[in-house]
Amino acid sequence: MQTLLGARSSMRPLFGQRSSARAVHASAHAGASDYRPIARRVFIGAGLATTLISLPSGPSRADAGTSGIDVEHRLGEVRFTEEEWKAKLGPEAYQVLRREATERRWTSKLNYEKRPGEFKCAGCGAPLFNASTKYESGSGWPSFYQPLPGAVTEVPDYSVLFMPRTEVRCRRCQGHLGHVFDDGPAPTGLRYCMNGLALAFEPSAEEPAAGKA
């Protein structure tokens, strides 16, 4: 049942050195009230010794406007069967969005995307980040300092031993996007470290065309 987790943990390179186990960053996602804690621990090197533990009570639990979202089972308002997700996303994006794989750094062309516009969820199309909040972190993954209001869900991630992190998901489909760390730039001090495979970029219509008034 957890057979994918063993493979998954080995596909997960380390994102950054610094991370704190912030339970939830409230200001960056005021609308993401569907937070529920998930504790997961992968015993590295122990094969399938993987446990999935759901804590009974959490520090924040608000139900307003979150009907239909099941954080524990990664089910959002937009949901498909695993087979449907596989067909829709293709193998690489499926592994990232639905199985928490991490793409290899510097492999996404979105690292180099500088135009104004919007980054959307590659799974469901929900707008996630405005391009104005993107910055060059040097990490090899597209990085942002702030998501659009209510666009993401942040969930504690203990899947790597001694490296508690905060997973970032698309709120609408609960697809895995990446992680958020505390070493970002002003004004938030946050680094939303995203998999390019989980994003689709849509340039602004009013992108200035050279030579045109």
Ligand SMILES: [Zn+2]
């Ligand atoms: Zn989505």
